[in-house]
Amino acid sequence: MSKHDRVLLAHGSGGVMSAELIAGFVRAFSSAQSAASGGVGGLSAVPSTSLPAPSPTPLNDQAILPASGKRLAFTTDSYVISPIFFPGGDIGKLAVCGTVNDLAMGGARPLYMSVSFIIEEGFLMSELDLIVASMASEAAGAGVAIVTGDTKVVEKGKGDGIFINTTGIGVVEDGIDLGPENIKEGDKVLVSGTIGDHGTAALLARGDFKIEADINSDCAPLHELSADIIAAGGASVRTMRDATRGGVATILNELIEESTLGMTVREASIPVRDSVQGACELLGFEPVYLANEGKLVAIVGPEVAEDVLVAMQANPLGKDAALIGEIIAKPAGMVLLETTIGGRRILGKLSGQLLPRIC
Amino acid sequence: MKYIDEFKDLVRGSGILKEIVRLATFKVSFMEICGSHTHVICKSGLRALLPDNINLISGPGCPVCVTSQPEIDAIIDFADSNKDVIITTFGDMLRVPGSSSTLEQVRARATDVRVIYSPLGALSIARQSPQKEVVLLSVGFETTAPLIASVLQTAQAEGITNLTVYPLHKLTPPAMAVLLDSKDMRIDGFICPGHVTAIIGADAYGFIAKDYKRPCVVTGFEPLDALFAIYMLLLQIKEGRADIENEYKRVVSGTGNARARAIMDHVFEPSDALWRGLGSIPMSGLSLRDDYMGFSAAKRFGIDITKYTDSSKGTLDCRCADVLRGVINPAQCPLFATACTPTAPQGPCMVSDEGACAAWYTYERTAVAL
Numbered sequence: 001m002s003k004h005d006r007v008l009l010a011h012g013s014g015g016v017m018s019a020e021l022i023a024g025f026v027r028a029f030s031s032a033q034s035a036a037s038g039g040v041g042g043l044s045a046v047p048s049t050s051l052p053a054p055s056p057t058p059l060n061d062q063a064i065l066p067a068s069g070k071r072l073a074f075t076t077d078s079y080v081i082s083p084i085f086f087p088g089g090d091i092g093k094l095a096v097c098g099t100v101n102d103l104a105m106g107g108a109r110p111l112y113m114s115v116s117f118i119i120e121e122g123f124l125m126s127e128l129d130l131i132v133a134s135m136a137s138e139a140a141g142a143g144v145a146i147v148t149g150d151t152k153v154v155e156k157g158k159g160d161g162i163f164i165n166t167t168g169i170g171v172v173e174d175g176i177d178l179g180p181e182n183i184k185e186g187d188k189v190l191v192s193g194t195i196g197d198h199g200t201a202a203l204l205a206r207g208d209f210k211i212e213a214d215i216n217s218d219c220a221p222l223h224e225l226s227a228d229i230i231a232a233g234g235a236s237v238r239t240m241r242d243a244t245r246g247g248v249a250t251i252l253n254e255l256i257e258e259s260t261l262g263m264t265v266r267e268a269s270i271p272v273r274d275s276v277q278g279a280c281e282l283l284g285f286e287p288v289y290l291a292n293e294g295k296l297v298a299i300v301g302p303e304v305a306e307d308v309l310v311a312m313q314a315n316p317l318g319k320d321a322a323l324i325g326e327i328i329a330k331p332a333g334m335v336l337l338e339t340t341i342g343g344r345r346i347l348g349k350l351s352g353q354l355l356p357r358i359c
Numbered sequence: 360m361k362y363i364d365e366f367k368d369l370v371r372g373s374g375i376l377k378e379i380v381r382l383a384t385f386k387v388s389f390m391e392i393c394g395s396h397t398h399v400i401c402k403s404g405l406r407a408l409l410p411d412n413i414n415l416i417s418g419p420g421c422p423v424c425v426t427s428q429p430e431i432d433a434i435i436d437f438a439d440s441n442k443d444v445i446i447t448t449f450g451d452m453l454r455v456p457g458s459s460s461t462l463e464q465v466r467a468r469a470t471d472v473r474v475i476y477s478p479l480g481a482l483s484i485a486r487q488s489p490q491k492e493v494v495l496l497s498v499g500f501e502t503t504a505p506l507i508a509s510v511l512q513t514a515q516a517e518g519i520t521n522l523t524v525y526p527l528h529k530l531t532p533p534a535m536a537v538l539l540d541s542k543d544m545r546i547d548g549f550i551c552p553g554h555v556t557a558i559i560g561a562d563a564y565g566f567i568a569k570d571y572k573r574p575c576v577v578t579g580f581e582p583l584d585a586l587f588a589i590y591m592l593l594l595q596i597k598e599g600r601a602d603i604e605n606e607y608k609r610v611v612s613g614t615g616n617a618r619a620r621a622i623m624d625h626v627f628e629p630s631d632a633l634w635r636g637l638g639s640i641p642m643s644g645l646s647l648r649d650d651y652m653g654f655s656a657a658k659r660f661g662i663d664i665t666k667y668t669d670s671s672k673g674t675l676d677c678r679c680a681d682v683l684r685g686v687i688n689p690a691q692c693p694l695f696a697t698a699c700t701p702t703a704p705q706g707p708c709m710v711s712d713e714g715a716c717a718a719w720y721t722y723e724r725t726a727v728a729l
């Protein structure tokens with residue numbers, strides 16, 4: 001990307017060196033955009049009369065996006081993670097997938113994305129190259145065009161390597177209306193696969209615990225899986241949510257807490273990898289509170305639950321999908337867990353930080 | 360998962376439960392004195408499965424919770440007035456409410472307070488920052504103390520002089536004796552802590568069977584471990600026995616871990632300690648031996664807890680002290696789930712995952728609704 005082996009303060013000055021850095025981004029993201037437009041299940045599927053490709057001027061400060069009569073989904077998220085590279089991904093992949101998933105959970109087809117970097121002086125250019133390449137490849141795979149962006153370089157010590165913000169826009173097809181307000185008594189709760197993989201991979205990669213385990217982050221774009229769910233469940237798909245920070249337990253609570261209904265979940269049905277369970281047993285963590293970056297929770301009508309489950313399992317990203325619970329009349333606003341030994345207790349939100357036990 | 364799932368199994372669990380129901384023809388109170396046991400009992404929903412005449416009481420088993428208010432206040436004041444020092448401690452310590460502040464608030468006011476996951480973390484920070492004083496605030500029972508001792512042995516061998524420790528360690532058996540002597544409650548048997556006993560050995564509870572005629576069962580941390588311990592205690596009472604039994608043989612032996620104890624004994628010596636809720640208990644804490652006094656943060660920085668009074672009742676009507684003695688259960692505290700929650704804890708028992716109030720709040724607060 002550059003003849004320099006480290007990011008310098010001058011790379012953020014707005015001058016020639018900034019242009020050099022940005023040119024590298026433009027090269028990477030332009031090829032992602034053309035790959036996306038080339039029909040990797042993304043842009044080509046959108047009728048060009050309603051949402052044409054953006055004008056090819058990525059160095060402008062904004063992208064002009066036409067929207068005639070369609071509903072757009074719009075989301076933004078900032079990504080900070082330590083370590084920046086972890087088993088199964090890196091901050092760049094996370095920044096693209098996270099925003100794609102936020103759009104997909106609203107039933108939207110992700111189309112355009114902006115990316116902003118805040119880079120600390122001294123950051124290795126080779127690492128930046130890897131991050132940008134991984135963003136470009138994820139964006140291309142997801143059919144998303146990265147159309148605008150920004151870069152700032154901060155003095156050494158004023159950042160933590162690299163922070164990335166991405167903002168995404170997607171289109172919601174007519175007839176799709178997802179949200180927790182649609183949930184009805186008797187609905188089924190599905191999870192798309194093993195939980196806690198990302199959280200465990202990132203925790204162990206940080207090296208604080210000196211535990212080695214073969215656990216990869218599940219970081220992945222979920223737009224195709226969500227499209228499969230909508231195709232199988234139609235209007236009976238009530239709501240979807242990707243189970244990121246706070247884990248599945250927190251997300252389930254967020255879906256039901258404002259409701260006049262309640263939820264019951266069977267602990268034995270929740271898919272957890274042995275290696276993740278093992279690490280959690282050692283550290284005193286619970287997989288239901290660990291972050292996921294490629295898992296979603298879907299609540300669907302009972303009449304389509306089986307079809308949706310089969311559709312999820314047919315997608316590689318949903319192969320371990322499981323039906324884990326139901327919507328019940330009461331207690332309202334609360335998730336109950338049927339434990340493996342047949343007890344019942346509250347499955348609450350994550351409160352505060354995850355901490356290992358002292359003893 | 361092998362060796363784990365077997366201990367969470369519904370079918371095996373219902374078999375033991377049936378036996379418990381058959382045996383439980385009388386009213387009994389059993390105390391678990393390990394915070395991780397409190398946690399598993401609440402988390403598995405086990406209390407709701409047991410017959411009404413079995414009362415499980417949570418004892419003083421959470422390291423952060425049993426730390427006395429004067430000690431908490433002393434370390435918070437020390438941290439607040441020593442902005443050049445790096446304070447290292449376990450995460451739960453950050454949010455424990457002092458009389459006027461917390462370590463978390465002190466950190467926001469510019470003291471370098473770092474969360475470590477193992478005492479080795481403090482050692483590596485001391486190695487990396489030789490120009491800085493690094494203080495390790497260490498809490499924990501017999502399980503944690505050998506690790507701290509081993510870190511100090513390493514530090515001494517390496518000639519590290521910028522690391523000091525403020526030990527707040529507690530020893531379990533002396534506290535059990537105080538609880539048994541207590542006039543305002545009756546404990547019919549103990550569910551003994553698995554991790555602690557792995558160090559001290561099951562034989563350490565011999566005096567409870569011999570002098571107090573109460574049964575003890577050492578057990579593990581899966582739901583079926585807890586169920587089995589309850590069954591074994593009931594059976595002992597039914598048969599008129601008071602023995603020390605070990606359900607956790609896959610980890611714990613009668614004599615414990617002699618090597619860990621030797622390391623602990625090399626660095627620390629037993630001393631009187633102040634417990635929240637239980638007051639001063641003779642020979643229930645650990646002080647540095649003379650050879651290791653160079654690592655004493657209290658000595659190097661002149662931390663003097665006698666300046667602080669024991670206002671362990673806390674600011675409002677916090678009843679952590681009574682919860683720790685098992686005199687009330689968390690839901691009987693007037694602040695429980697109203698003024699006191701895990702995000703706004705008024706007392707230490709609501710702070711730590713191992714605290715009884717936090718476990719009740721997280722898993723059992725609406726037992727009524729269930």
